[in-house]
Amino acid sequence: MANQRRHAILIGIFFILAAVSSILGLLWYAPLLTESDYLRAGAANANQIVVAALMELVLVTTAVGTAVTMFPILRQYSERIALAHLCFRFLEAVVITIGIVGMLALLSISREFSSTTAADEQSYRVVGSALIAIHDWTFMLGPNFMLGLNTIMYSYIFFQTRQIPRPIATLGLVGSSLIFLASLLEMFGIIEQLSTWGALLAIPVALTEMSLAIWLIAKGFKTSSHTAKTSSSQQLVNSI
Template structure:
């Protein structure tokens, strides 16, 4: 129980760290991703961009960390779903990492552009447009599409097991489905990636993660349900069977 309590606290801290680092990273990226003169502004704010990349690396480590710390608990309920959640979380982190590489590559392009000051910047703009597009697609597929799948997986386990309050499990499954739907709508051009609808559909999953983080920090997993699950395992079956 003491080990599980420590794992719950660490998971809560990692959820909060992932949320904070992702927001800071996006803010720091602003000059190179959203500026009209991004090839100039990127080099001008190079340390800021690098710090943004470091924040996203913190996000990657934190996101993987939540899956690793929850895995021993989730597998006691359903090993297959727990393993699937772990694999998809790693995939989400890998996609985000590709986005980080694209931004750092764009920064290198910006530095070269400002150093050379070419008379014909067409090729630089073409390469820059491609790198920004790679970041935008990874931002859609990682923290939206894969996040939706991951959230529904662990929330389903929580729903079946009662390890966290039932309302939170329902919020997680609903939020995961909505952010996944938002990603699909954005892929097919129903609305823009950064839009009011996209933000609204992402709110439930953000609320779920922050509420889950607080509950895990303050109360941890439901100890009586954990004891019941362990008894079921010793009896030779999982609660989801």
């Protein structure tokens, strides 16, 4: 039980760090993602871009952290779902890392463009546009598509086992479905990635993670009947 309490606190901390780092990372990438003259703006704000990349590395760490700390909790109910959640969390981390490499590569191109006299700007912009596209697609596939799959898996288990209040688990099921829908709509170009509709569809899953984080840090997981039976069986096996 003490180990499970520690896991609950760690999961809550990881969720809070994930929310903060993802927002800061996106905001501090602005010179490369929102400026029309991003080739010059990137080099002029190089330190800010590097810090943004570090924020996204924190996001990667939280994805791995939640994967590892949630696994023993989810496995008590379903080993298959627990393994699937573990794998998709790691895949989410890999996808986000690809986007980070793309942004750092764009920063290098921006520095080279700024230090080169009579540079062929069009050629640099072609490469730059490709790297921005890589970031946009990884941002959609990682924090949206994979996030939807991961959230629906742990929300389903928590709803069934009542290890957290059912309203939070229900919000997780709804939020994961909406963020997954948002990613599909973005894939087919029906809505923009950074748009009002995209933000509205992302609100429920954000509320899920924050409410879950606060609950886990303050209260931890409840002991479900299924978990109690599993613990009793394990103790019996160990004694034999």
